[in-house]
Amino acid sequence: MKKEYRDLQSNSIENGIIFYGLECCEPNYIFKGNNIRENYVIHYIRNGCGTFSSAGRPLVKLKQGDCFILPKGVPCFYQADEKNPWEYSWIGLSGIRTGEIFAASSISEKNYLCQIQDTEFKNSLSMLYESLHLTHNMKNSLLTESLLYKMFHDLLDEFPAEVTRKTNSRTQFRLAVEYMRDNYDTGCSILDVCRGLSVSRSYLYSLFKKFAGSSPQKFLTEIRMEEAEHLLKDTDRSIQNIADSIGYGDSFTFSKAFRKSRGCSPTDFRRMRN
Structure with missing residues (x-):
């Protein structure tokens, strides 16, 4: 089973990346760690398919081109398909504004988005993931930080929340x-x-x-x-x-x-x- 995982040190109070990884799952693979996360984790499905559910929401089948988030403090379940198990990459996000940003996007309504592969959000998400593999120095750290904010910008630009809590x-x-x-x-x-x-x-x-x-x-x-x-x-x-x-x-x-x-x-x- 192809895997990648790396912890990072984030110095940002507002938004930061604390880890990232990739996994090519075995059939029916289920994550066996803590299913209530202390931070937000965004997943992009590169190949295959599987099922996903967060607390209080129905189980859905997601496939290549979809993405889902594990919201902070919310129990989630996700499992690779038996015949066509998924491969996904993920980025763990911290910061006091991360939840606020996700809440302003329609991704918070179901905790997933379908078929984002032809969007600017997907492009910036992929660029952000690739930047995390660069040699750690000030120049590349600035690139990663700029791509993080671009990813958030594209998410809110292309997938804004229909009704936010601030709407009267x-x-x-x-x-x-x-x-x-x-x-x-x-x-x-x-x-x-x-x-x-x-x-x-x-x-x-x-x-x-x-x-x-x-x-x-x-x-x-x-x-x-x-x-x-x-x-x-x-x-x-x-x-x-x-x-x-x-x-x-x-x-x-x-x-x-x-x-x-x-x-x-x-x-x-x-x-x-x-």
Whole structure:
């Protein structure tokens, strides 16, 4: 099993690199050390695949071109695939601002990113890793430090967090409404909205009760019903076609929802308006 590991001495208080390494894993290999890290460790999958999970999140399969982090203080599990075990490199990061930087990126939402191989973030991450193999002197130390900050810059530039802790509740409500209006025609659910904004279902419910006086589901349904009214009045499209265009899988489900909301069937509504 191909391995590489080296400890480093970091003098940076804000951000620093404390170790790095590479491992070409055996089938089903599981890291048997402490799965609750005292620092952040970022992994890039060079070949193969495996499974990864952090506390409270489902197990996912990651492959070549993906990356994942082991957040400070968070239990994690990761295992090489049985048939196509992964090879990954990693960099251990310390510093008082490291957690803040990761929290401002979308990588913190799931603790992994998929298919980053064609990004500036991946390029700077690779350059940073290679710089750690250079002879230790002042010139190369400055190069490594500059590449570390470039890597963080590219991470936040290409993968910013959708919703950060600093975003206020009114802005979160506006983002939720925008998400609904942009995706209602795809059949999106309230769970899709929660995932899209990285918020819990209960928190989303509290936002809509506060700013709209209704539940998220009722608000999403109203968006669909308003568009349905417009299409019924101003077009001659079939009921099935209208149902498809506003995110319902069939005309029966749409007609049932329309009757419950408007007190009549879509056909009767069109007849009365005409």
